[in-house]
Amino acid sequence: MDYPAIDPVAVALGPLVIHWYGLMYVVGFLSAWWLGRWRADDLGLSKDDISDLIFYGAVGVIVGGRLGYALFYGIEQWLSDPLWVLQVWDGGMSFHGGLVGVIAAALFFARKKRLAFIDIADFVAPLVPIGLGAGRLGNFINQELPGRVTDVPWALIFPQVGPEPRHPSALYEMLLEGVVLFVVLFWLSRRPRQRGLLSGAFLFGYGVFRFAVEFVRMPDAHLGFIAFDWVTMGHALTLPMIVGGLGLMLWSRYQPAANVKEVTQ
Secondary structure, rough: OOOOOOOEEEEEOOEEEEEEHHHHHHHHHHHHHHHHHHHHHHHOOOOOHHHHHHHHHHHHHHHHHHHHHHHHOOOOEEEEEEHHHHHHOOOOOOOHHHHHHHHHHHHHHHHHOOOOOHHHHHHHHHHHHHHHHHHHHHHHOOOOEOOOOOOOOOHHHHOOOOOOOOOOOOHHHHHHHHHHHHHHHHHHHOOEEOHHHHHHHHHHHHHHHHHHHOEEEEOOOOOOOOEOOOOHHHHHHHHHHHHHHHHHHHOOOOEEEOOOOOOOO
């Protein structure tokens, strides 16, 4: 199958150029803001509190994502040109760096509001997957994160990569990290549960999905396989999430129940 011809530029008005990938960030932040406001009563937060939380989270995603990319995937370029990290228009964002940024934002918000960090983390977890799915769709539109060569019937030929048919790995991640993870976390969030379960389920679920897709996704060209001729940087960064998420879910079994109303309608 040929890759669908999609212009990565969504809107171009003279010097103003808006890319689909950038719009995907807007979709992620707006969906988190709307869903957070809808669930604000879960923690007794006001609508303004939710706006503050999403703003801090957005800053964490952008700053953490860029610094994470520079650290994990472009350390040599960063060392040779320290100002390169500020050139966000050249692309390059890391999910794991963004995750660290969001954790830092949640810690700041929890301290400011004098709330337990784990409660804030559990509140934020179901807000994230929609943005993850939208981001992966943006990657697909940009022909980024192509998969490895395959002969499956739904393989795509990416013109910017080569004539070989490849796994549409960005779409796999959109489905798993976006749709499936959102459905699971949202369902858990509306039922009685122990504190820490949602945070653990997010880490574990994302980690398992990302780890699996890494086997059909091309490793970063400038890094290749970092160990044993099969371990990618994605594998190395995701494995701690799987272990940490599983540990957090086990830890949650000994915690008091979260203060959330079960939705029965």
